[in-house]
Amino acid sequence: xxxxxxxxxxxxxxxxLVCLSVLAGALLELxxxxxxxxxxxxxxxxxRPEGLLFLAVLYLATxxxxxxxxxATEYLTAIVAQRVLRSVRVQLFSHLQKLPMSYYDQTxxxxxxxxxxxxxxxxxTLFSTVSAGGGGGGGTSGSTxxxxxxxxxxxxxxxxxxxxxxxLVAALTVVPVVVVTRFFQxxxxxxxxxxxxxxxxxxxxxxxxxxxxxxxxSFASEAAFIARFRVALRDGLAAFNRATIxxxxxxxxxxxxxxxxxALVLWLGVATPGPLSSLDIxxxxxxxxxxxxxxxxxxxxxxxxxxxxVQAALSGLERIFQVLGLPAEETAEAxxxxxxxxxxxxxxxxGVSFGYQTGxxxxxxxxxxxxxxxxxxxxxxxxAGKSSSLHLLGGLYSPWSxxxxxxxxxxxxxxxxxxx
Numbered sequence: 001x002x003x004x005x006x007x008x009x010x011x012x013x014x015x016x017l018v019c020l021s022v023l024a025g026a027l028l029e030l031x032x033x034x035x036x037x038x039x040x041x042x043x044x045x046x047x048r049p050e051g052l053l054f055l056a057v058l059y060l061a062t063x064x065x066x067x068x069x070x071x072a073t074e075y076l077t078a079i080v081a082q083r084v085l086r087s088v089r090v091q092l093f094s095h096l097q098k099l100p101m102s103y104y105d106q107t108x109x110x111x112x113x114x115x116x117x118x119x120x121x122x123x124x125t126l127f128s129t130v131s132a133g134g135g136g137g138g139g140t141s142g143s144t145x146x147x148x149x150x151x152x153x154x155x156x157x158x159x160x161x162x163x164x165x166x167x168l169v170a171a172l173t174v175v176p177v178v179v180v181t182r183f184f185q186x187x188x189x190x191x192x193x194x195x196x197x198x199x200x201x202x203x204x205x206x207x208x209x210x211x212x213x214x215x216x217x218s219f220a221s222e223a224a225f226i227a228r229f230r231v232a233l234r235d236g237l238a239a240f241n242r243a244t245i246x247x248x249x250x251x252x253x254x255x256x257x258x259x260x261x262x263a264l265v266l267w268l269g270v271a272t273p274g275p276l277s278s279l280d281i282x283x284x285x286x287x288x289x290x291x292x293x294x295x296x297x298x299x300x301x302x303x304x305x306x307x308x309x310v311q312a313a314l315s316g317l318e319r320i321f322q323v324l325g326l327p328a329e330e331t332a333e334a335x336x337x338x339x340x341x342x343x344x345x346x347x348x349x350x351g352v353s354f355g356y357q358t359g360x361x362x363x364x365x366x367x368x369x370x371x372x373x374x375x376x377x378x379x380x381x382x383x384a385g386k387s388s389s390l391h392l393l394g395g396l397y398s399p400w401s402x403x404x405x406x407x408x409x410x411x412x413x414x415x416x417x418x419x420x
Contacts, residue, residue: 011080011084018076021073029154029295031058031059037284092115092320100328101396105357108201114199152299163289174261180257194235196312202236261293346373348370354385393406
């Protein structure tokens with residue numbers, strides 16, 4: 001959450017406007033059911049037409065005001081979303097330029113590309129597919145989550161004000177909803193994580209196969225690369241199917257639970273004789289309470305309908321933050337200096353051991369000294385360490401042991417102009 005807030009913090013004033021529009025929309029949404037309570041109890045039941053037209057116009061006005069707040073929430077969220085996505089893309093690309101070369105040795109290029117493209121695109125569905133999830137709307141976005149939480153709180157307060165006992169019954173029926181939601185949340189999140197990893201492997205295989213197509217054809221290895229790619233496709237398909245199945249089960253199950261809960265509340269409220277018959281709850285109160293209880297399930301159902309998308313976005317965000325959390329290559333700007341000592345050898349390596357992977361050394365106890373003006377040829381088979389020696393001299397890597405000096409200085413301490 002701290003990383004997410006660090007990205008959102010520069011847009012805190014826009015976020016404040018989003019929160020205000022969400023709160024205003026949630027409060028206005030309480031007005032239609034409460035107005036309907038007055039219409040039923042004071043006009044319809046008593047047969048009094050006086051004031052009915054005014055209440056009807058007020059009902060229409062509050063409904064329209066809710067939609068205005070929904071529009072404001074969507075519009076402001078879209079602005080925040082695009083700015084956040086731009087910031088994420090710039091930060092991710094900039095950070096990749098600062099990572100040590102060892103990261104690129106150990107991480108497939110396709111996986112890195114996937115984090116910059118597919119994972120960022122998955123995050124965009126969380127922010128930019130805006131819908132407030134209220135006023136009859138549906139969908140998923142950052143505003144949906146915020147609107148849903150605020151609506152749950154305001155509706156619960158209104159239900160308690162109408163009938164504390166009916167609210168207690170309603171709260172008890174919500175317990176299985178919370179348990180079911182948590183059950184599916186854990187499983188969908190795990191499936192989406194596996195799916196994001198599979199997409200990264202697919203991009204890796206594509207990059208390797210297309211980048212080395214000449215070599216693959218020369219050695220007639222097409223079948224082997226196709227088989228590897230199919231494995232990645234199967235893994236991604238299996239993970240996606242698991243997430244889809246969980247989402248497909250969740251939505252109708254939530255509708256059934258909501259229907260049972262409302263049926264129970266309705267029976268307890270109107271049954272005569274019944275557990276609450278002595279409370280003399282009015283028809284208008286029952287009507288308003290049922291409408292509020294129905295709206296109570298709307299944000300839960302909205303999240304359920306798009307829960308898979310939300311989990312995919314969170315998994316993508318998790319993979320992006322994994323890269324942003326990697327330490328950048330250390331640079332000591334203050335101590336950098338030029339290799340201008342004429343008495344020092346131009347190049348010196350003493351007892352250098354180095355490798356790209358732990359336990360698999362490429363250079364072992366290598367030493368050499370070159371004076372200015374000398375020429376030295378490094379000869380050896382592929383993998384003997386010729387390019388690795390140049391990488392060490394260029395300051396791209398640090399040796400496991402031993403020392404590397406250019407003009408008497410550590411290459412990593414030289415100015416970039418001198419190294420080049």
